[in-house]
Amino acid sequence: MEPAAEDLLDRAVELARQARDADDYEAVWEILREVAADGPASLLAGTDLLASSDPVVRAVGCDLLGCASDLHEAVRADAASALLRLAPPDTDGDLSWSIAHALGSTHDRRAAPVLVSLAEHPDSDVRLQAAQALPFMPPEEVVIRALIRLTADQDSPVRNWATFGLGSQAEADTPAVREALWARVGDEEEDVHAEAVFGLARRRDPRSTALIVELLEAEQGIYSWGLEAAACLRDPALLPHLTGYDASSPPVATALCECDPAARRRRDDFAAALLDAVYERSPDADPAVFSTLLETGLILRTTHAEGTDTWSVEALMERAHGDARRAAREI
Structure with missing residues (x-):
């Protein structure tokens, strides 16, 4: 790696040591995104950092590999291999967070066992990263079970992401999945409730019709992905509740078509x-x-x-x- 890039990584490690919250760490991300512009070089540099005995350096190495994976699909497999060599994950919260975050960026199916393990980490921020990454793993039973557990997490952001992942990203449709989504209907967090309703509607669960109507009629209106869920439901009963939305909007037009038997025909x-x-x-x-x-x-x-x-x-x-x-x- 060029000396200038090495200097940047030294600066990133220094800033990471000083960071006390996510806002402080943004300066680290800026440096890592700059270094990651060179995919092959950042892959080598990140892998070298993982060999350090210093957990802060290893965490920065993970974050660099995650940035490189976001920018360059070609490096993802090698980045995942390097990250998985750190498994089983260190119990250190910051390092475990970085492992989960970076593995999620690789979208590598080999990461599933590590992410399932991290889904039970005591740090809610680590569990959040697992919840965001697991939907991109193969929909094997162990992955779906982990997502189902996370939908009932005590931390509301974790519940929200897990319910979104299970309901709208994962393709599994089993009684256990529907039961988990139904358990989140009425959640104290409105977004969790909405994601559960959307997940049920995508699976054409008839119980979700009345719940979709409530969201359509709500003062703030429904999210665009809620309209997509309504379209999946294909229930003509939704048509009167879609008339107040802009029919020129693609999600609305799709919902109108799918819910109208004549248009669908x-x-x-x-x-x-x-x-x-x-x-x-x-x-x-x-x-x-x-x-x-x-x-x-x-x-x-x-x-x-x-x-x-x-x-x-x-x-x-x-x-x-x-x-x-x-x-x-x-x-």
Whole structure:
């Protein structure tokens, strides 16, 4: 690494020693983001810092690897390997926080066991980092169980992130997941309650209709991702409560379409006609229309020698003014 970068890292460690709160540490993050601009060099530097006997230096090394992973997907696997060599995590809260935060940035499935362990750390800030990272791990039973435990955490930010992760990011849909989300309905923290409702609506749990209506009718209105959850629910009973929202807004337009049986039928008819039109023009493309779990809308997929292409059926329908043959020609 260039001498200038080494000097910056020395300064970062010095500032980290002096930091007393998150605001103080922001100066450290600024330096680390600057150093991390050079992905390969920051990977080597961060890995070297992890070898230190000083927990502050190791924590800065973790944070540097996390920044590098945020900026450069190519370094994530090697960064995760270096971070996992620190496992089992040190009980030191600051170092454990940095390990959890950095592993979350790598999105590496190998990190799941460490993050599950950190989800039970005595420091709520460490548990918060685990709650934010676990939804990006493979939805294995042990990961889902850890998220379920965190939804009942005594710390409200941890509960909020875990409920969001379980309800809106994780794709698991089991009785245990729904029970955990339902347990957070009525939580003293309004955001936790809302995230639980959204998670249930995404799973088309009929109990969530009345709760979505309450959020739609609330004075402050509903979050945009709440509108997406309403769209997943596909309940015509929501239509009268969506009329007060701006229909030109994409989340509102999607909710109106999904909750209106007639609009959904027009979209589905277009999708069927589009599938036929694409197959007629290019049968080797092996076209398919599908939807994804806990998401709205339909996707058209075609295959070719180089791989696959996908398009939003709704976007094609709008662009081609409902003409399936025109949409097939354009793609």
